[in-house]
Amino acid sequence: MEVYGLLEKIRERKPLVHHITNWVTIYDCAAITRAIGALPVMAHAEEEAAEMAAISSALVLNIGTLTPSLVRAMVAAGKTANGKRIPVVLDAVGAGATEFRTGMAREIMSKVKLSVLKGNISEIGTLAGAKARTRGVEAAGVEGDLTTIAKSLAAREKTTVAITGKMDVVAAPGGETYYIENGHSLMAKVVGTGCMATSMIGAFCAVEKDSAKAAAAALSCFGIAGEIAAKKADAPMAFRLALIDSAYRLTRADVEKKSQVGVG
Amino acid sequence: MEVYGLLEKIRERKPLVHHITNWVTIYDCAAITRAIGALPVMAHAEEEAAEMAAISSALVLNIGTLTPSLVRAMVAAGKTANGKRIPVVLDAVGAGATEFRTGMAREIMSKVKLSVLKGNISEIGTLAGAKARTRGVEAAGVEGDLTTIAKSLAAREKTTVAITGKMDVVAAPGGETYYIENGHSLMAKVVGTGCMATSMIGAFCAVEKDSAKAAAAALSCFGIAGEIAAKKADAPMAFRLALIDSAYRLTRADVEKKSQVGVG
Amino acid sequence: MEVYGLLEKIRERKPLVHHITNWVTIYDCAAITRAIGALPVMAHAEEEAAEMAAISSALVLNIGTLTPSLVRAMVAAGKTANGKRIPVVLDAVGAGATEFRTGMAREIMSKVKLSVLKGNISEIGTLAGAKARTRGVEAAGVEGDLTTIAKSLAAREKTTVAITGKMDVVAAPGGETYYIENGHSLMAKVVGTGCMATSMIGAFCAVEKDSAKAAAAALSCFGIAGEIAAKKADAPMAFRLALIDSAYRLTRADVEKKSQVGVG
Numbered sequence: 001m002e003v004y005g006l007l008e009k010i011r012e013r014k015p016l017v018h019h020i021t022n023w024v025t026i027y028d029c030a031a032i033t034r035a036i037g038a039l040p041v042m043a044h045a046e047e048e049a050a051e052m053a054a055i056s057s058a059l060v061l062n063i064g065t066l067t068p069s070l071v072r073a074m075v076a077a078g079k080t081a082n083g084k085r086i087p088v089v090l091d092a093v094g095a096g097a098t099e100f101r102t103g104m105a106r107e108i109m110s111k112v113k114l115s116v117l118k119g120n121i122s123e124i125g126t127l128a129g130a131k132a133r134t135r136g137v138e139a140a141g142v143e144g145d146l147t148t149i150a151k152s153l154a155a156r157e158k159t160t161v162a163i164t165g166k167m168d169v170v171a172a173p174g175g176e177t178y179y180i181e182n183g184h185s186l187m188a189k190v191v192g193t194g195c196m197a198t199s200m201i202g203a204f205c206a207v208e209k210d211s212a213k214a215a216a217a218a219l220s221c222f223g224i225a226g227e228i229a230a231k232k233a234d235a236p237m238a239f240r241l242a243l244i245d246s247a248y249r250l251t252r253a254d255v256e257k258k259s260q261v262g263v264g
Numbered sequence: 265m266e267v268y269g270l271l272e273k274i275r276e277r278k279p280l281v282h283h284i285t286n287w288v289t290i291y292d293c294a295a296i297t298r299a300i301g302a303l304p305v306m307a308h309a310e311e312e313a314a315e316m317a318a319i320s321s322a323l324v325l326n327i328g329t330l331t332p333s334l335v336r337a338m339v340a341a342g343k344t345a346n347g348k349r350i351p352v353v354l355d356a357v358g359a360g361a362t363e364f365r366t367g368m369a370r371e372i373m374s375k376v377k378l379s380v381l382k383g384n385i386s387e388i389g390t391l392a393g394a395k396a397r398t399r400g401v402e403a404a405g406v407e408g409d410l411t412t413i414a415k416s417l418a419a420r421e422k423t424t425v426a427i428t429g430k431m432d433v434v435a436a437p438g439g440e441t442y443y444i445e446n447g448h449s450l451m452a453k454v455v456g457t458g459c460m461a462t463s464m465i466g467a468f469c470a471v472e473k474d475s476a477k478a479a480a481a482a483l484s485c486f487g488i489a490g491e492i493a494a495k496k497a498d499a500p501m502a503f504r505l506a507l508i509d510s511a512y513r514l515t516r517a518d519v520e521k522k523s524q525v526g527v528g
Numbered sequence: 529m530e531v532y533g534l535l536e537k538i539r540e541r542k543p544l545v546h547h548i549t550n551w552v553t554i555y556d557c558a559a560i561t562r563a564i565g566a567l568p569v570m571a572h573a574e575e576e577a578a579e580m581a582a583i584s585s586a587l588v589l590n591i592g593t594l595t596p597s598l599v600r601a602m603v604a605a606g607k608t609a610n611g612k613r614i615p616v617v618l619d620a621v622g623a624g625a626t627e628f629r630t631g632m633a634r635e636i637m638s639k640v641k642l643s644v645l646k647g648n649i650s651e652i653g654t655l656a657g658a659k660a661r662t663r664g665v666e667a668a669g670v671e672g673d674l675t676t677i678a679k680s681l682a683a684r685e686k687t688t689v690a691i692t693g694k695m696d697v698v699a700a701p702g703g704e705t706y707y708i709e710n711g712h713s714l715m716a717k718v719v720g721t722g723c724m725a726t727s728m729i730g731a732f733c734a735v736e737k738d739s740a741k742a743a744a745a746a747l748s749c750f751g752i753a754g755e756i757a758a759k760k761a762d763a764p765m766a767f768r769l770a771l772i773d774s775a776y777r778l779t780r781a782d783v784e785k786k787s788q789v790g791v792g
Contacts, residue, residue, distance in 0.1 A: 016664045024290050024306050026552050030719045035764050040719065041622070041664030042552050045595040048628040055625065056664070067309040094305070097319065100312040135319070136280045136305030191294045191304065235509035236299050245763035288554050288570050331573040358569070361583065364576040400544045400569030400584070455558045455568065499773035500563050 001178070001263065003217040004255040006208050011037035015057035015206035019199065020044045020074050022064025022093065025192035028240070029062070032196040035248040036221070038203040049073035050080040057206035059086055060199055061112075063105060064093040064137065071104050078112030087115035087205035087214075091198035095119060096126030096134030109157065115211040117153070118162040118198050121146060128153040137194075139165070147177060147264065160211040164197055168219045172212035177264030180216055182223025184230040186239050193243070197222050200247075216261050221250060224258045265442070265527065267481040268519040270472050275301035279321035279470035283463065284308045284338050286328025286357065289456035292504070293326070296460040299512040300485070302467040313337035314344040321470035323350055324463055325376075327369060328357040328401065335368050342376030351379035351469035351478075355462035359383060360390030360398030373421060379475040381417070382426040382462050385410060392417040401458075403429070411441060411528065424475040428461055432483045436476035441528030444480055446487025448494040450503050457507070461486050464511075480525050485514060488522045529706070529791065531745040532783040534736050539565035543585035543734035547727065548572045548602050550592025550621065553720035556768070557590070560724040563776035564749070566731040577601035578608040585734035587614055588727055589640075591633060592621040592665065599632050606640030615643035615733035615742075619726035623647060624654030624662030637685060643739040645681070646690040646726050649674060656681040665722075667693070675705060675792065688739040692725055696747045700740035705792030708744055710751025712758040714767050721771070725750050728775075744789050749778060752786045 019042045021029050026042060033040035043052040046069060053059050059081040061074045081088045090112075095105040105127060109117065117127070125132030125142035128149045132142040142149070146163055150171035154161040163169045168180040187193045197219060204218035205211055228249075229242035283306045285293050290306060297304035307316040310333060317323050323345040325338045345352045354376075359369040369391060373381065381391070389396030389406035392413045396406040406413070410427055414435035418425040422437045432444040451457045461483060468482035469475055492513075493506035544567045549557050554570060561568035571580040574597060581587050587609040589602045609616045618640075623633040633655060637645065645655070653660030653670035656677045660670040670677070674691055678699035682689040691697045696708040715721045725747060732746035733739050756777075757770035 018664070022306070023287050023551050024294050027291065027555065027719065030552050031764065034717065034719050039664050039666050041625070042550070042593050043622070043626070043629075044593060045628065047596060048594075048626050051626040051628055052664070065306050065308060066312075068311065094307070097305070098307070098312050098315040100309065100315055101307075136282070136303050136316070138303050189298065191291065191298050235512045236295065237505040237508045241505065241765040241769065244765045248763045286570070287551050288558050291555065329570050329572060330576075332575060358571070361569070362571070362576050362579040364573065364579055365571075400546070400567050400580070402567050453562065455555065455562050499776045500559065501769040501772045505769065 001213065001216065001261045003220050003259045004252045006204050006217045007036060007221055007250060009207040010203050013207060014039050015203060016041055016055065017058045017060060017202045017206060018052050018056035019060045020049060020070060020077060021060065021062035024064055025195040028192035028196050029199040031244050032247055033199045033203055035244050036200060036203055044070055044073050046073045046076060049077035053077035053080045054084060056086060058202040059088045060202035061108065062091040062093055062195055062198060063101065064195060066104055071108060074108055075111045082113045087211060088112055089116040089118060089198055089202045089205060090114050091195060092117065092119040092123045092127060094134060094137045095123040096132050097136055102126055114159040115205050116160045116162055116201055116215050117157065118201060121163055121165055124153060124161060124163045125149055151177060160215055162215045164194060170212050170216045176212055178212060178216035179262040179264060180219045180223060181260040182220050182227060182258065184226040186230050187226045190236045190240050220259045220261050221255060224254055225250060227258060265477065265480065265525045267484050267523045268516045270468050270481045271300060271485055271514060273471040274467050277471060278303050279467060280305055280319065281322045281324060281466045281470060282307065282316050282320035283324045284313060284334060284341060285324065285326035288328055289459040292456040292460050293463040295508050296511060297463045297467055299508050300464060300467055308334055308337050310337045310340060313341035317341035317344045317350065318348060320350060322466040323352045324466035325372065326355040326357055326459055326462060327365065328459060330368055335372060338372055339375045346377045351475060352376055353380040353382060353462055353466045353469060354378050355459060356381065356383040356387045356391060358398060358401045359387040360396050361400055366390055378423040379469050380424045380426055380465055380479050381421065382465060385427055385429055388417060388425060388427045389413055415441060424479055426479045428458060434476050434480045440476055442476060442480035443526040443528060444483045444487060445524040446484050446491060446522065448490040450494055451490045454500045454504050484523045484525050485519060488518055489514060491522060529741065529744065529789045531748050531787045532780045534732050534745045535564065535749055535778060537735040538731050541735060542567050543731060544569055544583065545586045545588060545730045545734060546571065546580050546584035547588045548577060548598060548605060549588065549590035552592055553723040556720040556724050557727040559772050560775060561727045561731055563772050564728060564731055572598055572601050574601045574604060577605035581605035581608045582612060584614060586730040587616045588730035589636065590619040590621055590723055590726060591629065592723060594632055599636060602636055603639045610641045615739060616640055617644040617646060617726055617730045617733060618642050619723060620645065620647040620651045620655060622662060622665045623651040624660050625664055630654055642687040643733050644688045644690055644729055644743050645685065646729060649691055649693055652681060652689060652691045653677055679705060688743055690743045692722060698740050698744045704740055706740060706744035707790040707792060708747045708751060709788040710748050710755060710786065712754040714758050715754045718764045718768050748787045748789050749783060752782055753778060755786060
């Protein structure tokens with residue numbers, strides 16, 4: 001699968017990627033977006049979100065620290081993006097941990113047509129209707145098989161579904177499935193890696209219409225950056241720095257040699 | 265005093281530590297919590313705060329960038345935590361700097377039973393009714409003796425009071441007092457160290473019912489991480505990175521060799 | 529022009545610099561302020577902003593992630609600062625990208641007397657009434673000459689205008705113009721450098737009444753820190769760390785040898 005070519009397109013076109021995201025990792029979302037060559041912008045006021053979405057090339061929604069006002073801004077921005085065929089990516093952070101969060105995620109999904117719905121296994125499991133357990137923003141188990149959950153939710157919602165974890169699974173609504181085996185165990189120990197992965201998916205969707213391919217390529221590049229970072233750092237903050245800087249430096253050789261994307 | 269054993273329990277149990285905190289150091293709060301082995305979650309919507317508190321093992325409240333809505337969320341989450349005997353830690357950031365901030369801190373204290381009330385000497389001095397001066401979020405002097413202020417406030421509020429500074433003082437409502445002489449002068453020059461100390465106290469309270477012991481052990485571990493970091497970095501951002509990563513790497517030998525907790 | 533002397537005054541006086549800023553770079557704003565020796569404080573509640581402004585030595589307003597509530601807090605804090613002759617600096621982040629943002633920037637300018645209005649060329653161009661294009665928070669072109677735009681806006685608004693870019697231009701309302709040729713190309717690739725520059729301008733205004741001199745000195749020091757950082761780091765996150773730490777370490781020799789401020 002073409003992976004590096006998409007990263008190259010981002011670096012050439014510098015797409016504007018609008019985020020309505022959380023306050024914990026908002027810097028990280030901006031930093032990774034900028035590091036791979038896109039331009040991040042964050043605008044969450046209900047009065048501005050739609051207007052900013054209208055001039056962007058992708059919209060990233062992340063409910064990590066959601067409020068009703070933020071969700072209204074997300075819906076307004078999402079509808080505008082839909083009307084202009086701008087891809088929308090949703091990270092369902094913490095879905096399953098509280099009823100409020102699960103309900104808000106469902107509300108966004110019901111009002112905005114997503115290009116990619118992304119989460120860990122318990123977040124996606126919850127939204128798929130499987131028995132899943134989320135502890136805060138961490139996956140804590142799900143009943144059922146990853147691929148089955150991803151594919152059924154993708155078919156039901158008519159959107160690409162990306163489940164991140166030790167191996168990432170990306171299921172397109174048409175049935176294609178991608179398995180990404182890049183990454184490093186330290187990524188699970190660093191705050192913000194899940195959010196950064198979503199920002200990368202947003203940037204890749206800005207240059208590739210096939211959203212499953214975009215998501216798979218983004219997750220592969222992010223994982224490769226993690227593999228390179230793990231050679232330089234063995235603790236969370238040094239790893240976070242090396243991860244973003246490795247994403248900034250990714251070369252064609254890095255990507256072509258290391259990318260592990262299987263098609264199911 | 266047992267210090268390392270508590271850190272070990274955190275690493276084993278991975279308690280969920282719910283934060284309603286400020287927007288300046290929210291990443292740092294999450295990062296240090298994750299670094300020592302606990303799971304941070306941040307949820308500040310008034311509609312969600314109590315529900316998230318209910319599934320957590322500790323609740324950390326930090327008024328660094330408070331608003332009336334955030335304070336309502338803190339009170340709702342705090343009351344739920346109280347009902348379920350989940351420990352609540354309050355960092356009274358900037359109390360004394362404005363009447364608004366002092367008033368809001370008092371309001372939280374009047375409505376929520378705290379396990380630990382933490383601040384620098386002018387913040388705690390203000391809440392104790394001493395003549396204190398706070399410049400923004402920095403201590404700028406207090407009339408009176410640290411131990412006396414801590415002990416009297418602990419007795420009056422029936423909560424553990426932790427005053428951080430060159431030497432940290434932790435006073436239990438029953439009269440026990442701990443003096444922690446770990447740490448490094450660079451910690452006072454880095455944005456976020458006070459907030460991170462509070463997040464650590466929250467995580468330690470999640471595994472130790474005696475909140476004064478928990479606070480003393482947390483501050484000792486944090487100070488030791490600072491001592492180790494100071495050997496690697498001599499400027500704020502490099503020190504911040506080394507501090508969190510040193511907390512991640514703390515070994516039994518580090519803690520047992522360096523911990524300086526005196527009992528008064 | 530005296531540059532290092534102002535930095536020395538900041539380190540001696542430790543002025544309190546109140547920020548009402550954005551959620552993406554709020555940590556960076558605090559960190560750079562602290563690194564150069566001032567004390568940052570962030571308080572954005574409408575109920576507290578004016579009270580905190582009243583005890584500060586400078587007020588920094590940054591509309592990076594503005595909402596109507598934040599703008600009301602900015603206006604309240606700004607009016608209080610004006611009444612007490614406390615300098616106010618506005619970073620018009622993203623002006624021109626949306627009508628909402630441009631309108632809010634104009635509203636603040638109409639209600640608060642600014643000491644310094646700062647932005648990139650398309651943000652300032654938009655506010656000056658030139659044909660300018662802003663992509664999110666990035667400059668994307670303007671019709672007209674930098675100096676002419678800066679000088680005419682400075683004269684019209686009776687405020688110092690600072691345009692940052694490859695070369696920074698600072699125009700005083702009285703007609704003096706400063707050209708700062710410090711800095712490094714990596715600064716444009718790192719999220720938060722524009723916001724940090726504004727925080728530094730705020731701190732310098734706290735110790736120097738001539739706001740054009742203050743802004744020029746601040747931008748020169750920040751640029752020098754960038755030049756030093758670029759010798760240590762060649763990727764965004766490592767550069768960000770080195771940039772703030774270089775600002776912390778700036779010596780008289782660094783500043784006197786490298787400062788490039790031309791007077792027009």
